[in-house]
Amino acid sequence: MLRIGLTGGIGSGKSTVAGLLAARGARVVDADALAREVVAPGTPGLAAVAAEFGEGVLTADGALDRPALAALVFADPAARQRLDGLVHPLVRARAAELVAAAPPDAVVVQDVPLLVETGQAASYDLVLVVEADLATRLARLAERGVAEADARARISAQATDEQRRAVADVVLDNSGSLADLAAQVDRFWGERVAPAVR
Structure with a gap:
């Protein structure tokens, strides 16, 4: 099994690379998908988040109110640490179950936005970092409806490009076209993945 840790800042295009x-x-x-799964209605994860942050982080029907929670944690590093302490262990446990279920010859890509921040780089055979310039990232987040001030706050709450590069085996630049990115992914697969799984 070849385990690849895929990371990059918000708006860098990790999901696009994961799809390729x-x-x-x-x-x-996908750690983001697992983070949603472990706090779905009725889960112990959601109960723990509500107990920590109050009923104000729940919608009327008992689901997690993500904007309300984001407003709390992105403005307060201590609150974000408390949330991470609740959710990250649950995400890691679920990811470990999924990896264990993969065939022994699989190429497993773990899309982990906070791979650097949580010190997980050494857990992977290869670390693949996706980057894009700040203007491109802000434009992508604006297309998703994220206000510029919120986008900048989220970007500044994450690791820097330099910190990600320090743990990267390969860096992909996603500031250009999808065709440019696909060509980089093809090169990565040919040079680093295919030889490792032969």
Whole structure:
């Protein structure tokens, strides 16, 4: 099994790269999707978050009110640490289950936005970092409806490009076109993945 840790800042295009790798046969384990799964209605994770942050982080129907929670934690590093302490262990446990279920010859890509911040780089055979310039990232986040001030706050709450590069085996630049990115993914697969799984 080849385990690849995929990371990059918000708006860098990690999900696009994950899709390109999945199209080549990789099994993608998406930490963001797992983070939603472990706080779904009725889960112990959601109960723990509500107990820590109050009923104000729940919607009327008992689901997690993500904007309300984001407003609390992105403005307060201590609150974000408390949230991470609740959710990250649950996400890691679920990811470990999914990796364990993969065939022994699989290429497993774990899409982990906070790979650097949580000190997980050494857990992978390869660390793949996706970067994009700040203007591109802000434009992508604006397309998703994220206000510029919120986008900048989220970007500044994450690791820097330099910190990600320090743990990267390969860096992909996603400031250009999808075709440019796909060509970089093809090169990465040919040079680093294919030889490792032969």
